[in-house]
Amino acid sequence: MNLSKRNIFVILGFLGLFGLSIGLSYLGFRYLPASGTPSTKIADSKNPTPTKKPKVDPSIPKDQLCPLNGAMFTKLEKDVWDTRRPLAVMIENSVDSRPQSGLSAADIVYEAVAEGGITRFMGMFYCNVALEGNLTLAPVRSARIYFVNFVAEYDALYTHVGGAGNCDDVNVDPRAKALCAIQKYNVKDLDQMGRAGDFKTCHRLANRLDHEVAYEHTMACFVEELYKAGVKWGWTNIDEKKVPWDKNFVSWKFLPANTKASGSPATTISYAFWQTNPDFQTNYNVSWVYDTITDTYVRSNGGKQSVDLNTGEPLRFKNVIVQFAKETLLDDLEKHVIYDTIGKGKGLFFSSGTVQEITWSKPARASRTLYYDDSGKELKLNPGTIWISIVPAQNTVSYQ
Numbered sequence: 010m011n012l013s014k015r016n017i018f019v020i021l022g023f024l025g026l027f028g029l030s031i032g033l034s035y036l037g038f039r040y041l042p043a044s045g046t047p048s049t050k051i052a053d054s055k056n057p058t059p060t061k062k063p064k065v066d067p068s069i070p071k072d073q074l075c076p077l078n079g080a081m082f083t084k085l086e087k088d089v090w091d092t093r094r095p096l097a098v099m100i101e102n103s104v105d106s107r108p109q110s111g112l113s114a115a116d117i118v119y120e121a122v123a124e125g126g127i128t129r130f131m132g133m134f135y136c137n138v139a140l141e142g143n144l145t146l147a148p149v150r151s152a153r154i155y156f157v158n159f160v161a162e163y164d165a166l167y168t169h170v171g172g173a174g175n176c177d178d179v180n181v182d183p184r185a186k187a188l189c190a191i192q193k194y195n196v197k198d199l200d201q202m203g204r205a206g207d208f209k210t211c212h213r214l215a216n217r218l219d220h221e222v223a224y225e226h227t228m229a230c231f232v233e234e235l236y237k238a239g240v241k242w243g244w245t246n247i248d249e250k251k252v253p254w255d256k257n258f259v260s261w262k263f264l265p266a267n268t269k270a271s272g273s274p275a276t277t278i279s280y281a282f283w284q285t286n287p288d289f290q291t292n293y294n295v296s297w298v299y300d301t302i303t304d305t306y307v308r309s310n311g312g313k314q315s316v317d318l319n320t321g322e323p324l325r326f327k328n329v330i331v332q333f334a335k336e337t338l339l340d341d342l343e344k345h346v347i348y349d350t351i352g353k354g355k356g357l358f359f360s361s362g363t364v365q366e367i368t369w370s371k372p373a374r375a376s377r378t379l380y381y382d383d384s385g386k387e388l389k390l391n392p393g394t395i396w397i398s399i400v401p402a403q404n405t406v407s408y409q
Contacts, residue, residue, distance in 0.1 A: 064140040075136035076255065077116040077163075078327075079263030079392035086139035092246055093236055094197075094254035095135040095165040101150040102128045104292050104311065105222045110229065111146035113317040113324055114138050119159055121399035122336075122346055123150070126283035126293060128398075131156045133163060137394075138232050145319060147217055147229035149201065152187040155348045155399065160196060161375040164254040166239045167191065170211070170228050171202040173345055184337075185345035194374070197244045199235060201228065210234040217318070259377040262389045269304070270328075270391050272363035275408040278306070280331060284404055295398065297329055299362040306359060308396070327393030329359040330380065332369055336401040348399050356380065357406055360391045364408055 065083050073087040074080075077095065095116075100109050101123075112118060115132035123129035129150060138144055152172030160167045174186030176193070183189075191198050201211045211230040215221075243249035264270065276299040283289050292311035299306055305325035308315040315324040333356055335349040351371050358365045358380065367388055371378040380388040400406070 075116060076258065076260045077133060077135050078395050079261070079390060080116075080136065080394075081266070081392065082136055082139070086136065089139035090136055093135070094239070094244065094246055095133050095163040096138070096232065096235055096239075097156075097160045097163065097165040097167045098132050098134065098146050098230060098235075099150050099152060099156065099169040100130045100132055100146065101148050101226070102130060102293075102310070103226065106148045106226045107310070107313075108218075108316040108318045109147065110217065110318040111144055111232075112315075113320055113322065114141055114144055115394070117395045117397065118326070119156065119397050119399065121153070121155060121348055122282050123153055124344070124346065126286050126289035128282055128293060129153065129156075131159065133165065134232065141232060143231045143233040145214075145217075145229050145231060147214065147318075148226045149211060149228045149230050150225070152191065152200075153345075154185055154187040154190055155350045157187050157190045157194075157196060158350055158371075158374050159378070161194065162377050163258065164197065164248075164256075166197050166199050166235060166244060168199040168211075168230055168235055169201070171200065173343070180342040182339040182341040182345060182347075185339055185341065185347050197239070197242070197248070199238055201230070210238045257375070259379070261380070262387050263392045264389045266392065269361035270358070270363055270365070270389070271361075272358075272365040274362060275299070275359055275364035276362045278329065278359055278364075278406065278408045280398070280400060280404065280406040282398075282400060282404070297359065300325065301362065304361055304391075305393075306396075325394075326396040327360060327391045328395045330367075330395065330397045331357040331359075331406050332378075332397055332399050333402045333404070334399050336403075348401075350378070350399060351376075354402065357408075358382075358388060358390075359408070 065085050069083045071081040071083055073082045073084055075082055100112060112130060112132055114134060114137045116135050116137050117133040119131040120128050149168060149170055152169040172187040174181030174188055176186065176189035211228055213227045214229040215227050217229060247253050278297040279294065281290050281294045294311060296309045297306040303325060305327055306329050308324040316322065317324060333354050337347050339345045339347065351374060353370045356367045356369050358367045366383050368381045369378055382388050
């Protein structure tokens with residue numbers, strides 16, 4: 010049968026493509042890895058492989074003292090924090106909220122029961138976040154009066170989502186009215202249910218975790234956005250009246266570099282907040298284990314190591330303070346709890362694998378909480394991150 014020139018060209022083209030495909034297949038089987046062993050690992054989009062990058066060139070000297078925790082930073086970082094004031098952010102600790110985002114970047118963390126034996130955190134962010142960019146802090150929850158009283162020590166930007174009790178709220182005991190205190194004392198408020206929410210500084214992140222959670226566990230805030238909101242209200246390192254945030258700030262005392270705290274051995278620590286409730290002990294008991302390599306305590310909560318979702322790394326802090334305070338369970342409609350953090354009391358100070366018995370004093374709402382050793386001298390902390398747990402006065406702390 011005679012074929013036209015056009016048909017011949019079609020057949021030749023088909024044969025050429027067929028040969029090319031055979032050749033590519035051969036190269037693929039010859040040089041690419043076998044099935045199931047991809048040559049490049051692609052990180053899970055929900056749980057990316059954590060990578061820790063230095064915030065600044067490690068060759069730049071760290072010769073600038075952080076006023077909050079006594080650690081040393083670079084001038085690049087100080088130039089940033091000098092334009093700001095501390096940022097206080099409420100972060101919840103229900104089981105469904107874990108792991109939290111951002112706690113490892115706090116200079117100081119306060120912890121106390123918010124309700125029903127469930128603790129809540131307030132991270133104080135300042136030096137450690139100077140060059141961290143728009144860091145995620147989550148999940149953000151509501152204010153409590155005893156945290157408001159700690160905010161006063163720093164004249165900080167206070168970030169939360171609502172809180173206990175406006176001044177006219179008849180359902181809340183006056184002693185627990187956090188929102189009323191914020192208004193009364195002109196706290197620099199970034200309430201996401203109030204005027205700060207107009208700037209949309211925080212957003213609901215329903216997919217922050219790899220499991221579904223209730224709506225109230227989804228609020229996330231972002232460091233740079235919070236500071237921008239502060240600027241819009243005239244709150245930078247100075248306020249709208251040109252008063253610097255640290256005009257009345259009293260820094261704690263710190264040991265010299267390369268000097269460790271002394272005391273009795275305490276490489277493991279454990280305590281509960283509501284010891285009479287076994288159900289809560291299962292998920293909310295706290296333990297710390299001293300890591301000699303990093304000279305830090307590594308935290309666990311409810312028998313599981315606490316991790317920062319931003320980094321994938323465990324929470325580790327240089328100093329752990331257990332501050333005993335009188336706990337009062339109120340009989341208002343919402344069954345609020347309050348802690349007497351204004352006044353005096355006892356405590357324990359853990360650092361460098363040791364423990365000291367201490368006392369604390371906070372004469373007034375805006376006074377700095379000061380800690381004293383057993384000789385009555387002001388306590389010297391190790392330079393670095395600080396964790397403060399407010400624990401009911403009658404509770405016990407185990408360590409060895």
